[in-house]
Amino acid sequence: MDSAKPPSSLARRVAGWLADSPLATPGRRLMEANLRDYHLPLSKWGKLAAGSWLILRDYADGRFPPTFEDQQKAYQGEIDYFASIPGSARERMIADHIVKPFWDAHWFGKYAADLARLLRVFEQLGVPPNARLLELGCGCGWMAEFLAIKGYDVTGTTIAPDDVGIGEKRVAALVARGLPDRLRFRVAPMESVDEAVRDVGPFDVVFVFEALHHAFDWRRAIHAAARALRPGGWLVLANEPNRVHTFVSYRVGRLTNTHEIGMSGPELRAELTAAGLPEHRVFQPRFDNRITAHWIAGRRPPA
Numbered sequence: 001m002d003s004a005k006p007p008s009s010l011a012r013r014v015a016g017w018l019a020d021s022p023l024a025t026p027g028r029r030l031m032e033a034n035l036r037d038y039h040l041p042l043s044k045w046g047k048l049a050a051g052s053w054l055i056l057r058d059y060a061d062g063r064f065p066p067t068f069e070d071q072q073k074a075y076q077g078e079i080d081y082f083a084s085i086p087g088s089a090r091e092r093m094i095a096d097h098i099v100k101p102f103w104d105a106h107w108f109g110k111y112a113a114d115l116a117r118l119l120r121v122f123e124q125l126g127v128p129p130n131a132r133l134l135e136l137g138c139g140c141g142w143m144a145e146f147l148a149i150k151g152y153d154v155t156g157t158t159i160a161p162d163d164v165g166i167g168e169k170r171v172a173a174l175v176a177r178g179l180p181d182r183l184r185f186r187v188a189p190m191e192s193v194d195e196a197v198r199d200v201g202p203f204d205v206v207f208v209f210e211a212l213h214h215a216f217d218w219r220r221a222i223h224a225a226a227r228a229l230r231p232g233g234w235l236v237l238a239n240e241p242n243r244v245h246t247f248v249s250y251r252v253g254r255l256t257n258t259h260e261i262g263m264s265g266p267e268l269r270a271e272l273t274a275a276g277l278p279e280h281r282v283f284q285p286r287f288d289n290r291i292t293a294h295w296i297a298g299r300r301p302p303a
């Protein structure tokens, strides 16, 4: 994390002692099993025990809080995501993501609510129904697909070619259904996304849903997104995690070799302003409580 002080060696020694103590043995055992099988069924307490043990161990070893220094390594971790899930073949991961968000009642309910919320945010910002949208970190493209069906012109971008492969199947499905050609996917790191989409921009809205926190450098990503906006356009940060995520999802980040960090409201807003987006709408949280995910928009001043 950006502003973390180096831990004192006493604090590290205490963490190491706790991690090695019998008290932490159940957590260690669960984490060792989880490292072999990502889909290991874990209760809330099991996740807490495994995640806490890992944080103690890694804090003692100087690995927690995470610092991100090697951009190519970070990019490669994200690119290899489907192929690196312990206990799950790449083919199974791809098959799962082709049908996202229709996983089960819980996940479908969550993603349907998130999509409805994003549509409401667009309405509140006055985004026209045929607006040109750019999505950063679009994953398998499920949200981009629904937004294109809704009538927007959508360009989905992600760092992972496997994601774009799935996205292209979604495009083919829309074409087969006779819908106009208004969805496309590209491989593009969000830190330099403006360069990769110049021919299809500028955009009325750039948005990122649950992915900015995966960027190697989320600050650079905000600046690149701002450069892709037309004057008067909005950058929407949708459901990006608050600070507690750095702790809660550290276990998942280590299992999947990806970035899982949380960001504070004030630092997100400061970066929006620094990127030339001085007008903000904060939809959530009302006051920064370190837990509730962020829904924040920043506007490029109209010409």
Ligand SMILES: C[S@@+](CC[C@H](N)C(=O)[O-])C[C@H]1O[C@@H](n2cnc3c(N)ncnc32)[C@H](O)[C@@H]1O
Pocket (backbone or CB within 6 Å): 078, 079, 136, 137, 138, 139, 140, 141, 142, 143, 157, 158, 159, 160, 163, 188, 189, 190, 191, 209, 210, 211, 214, 215, 216, 217
């Ligand atoms: C947690 S997934 C979310 C995906 C998508 N928004 C969804 O809801 O399914 C994070 C996504 O960000 C992408 N990603 C990670 N780092 C990136 C980067 N630096 N530039 C662009 N995409 C990135 C990953 O490949 C992945 O597709």
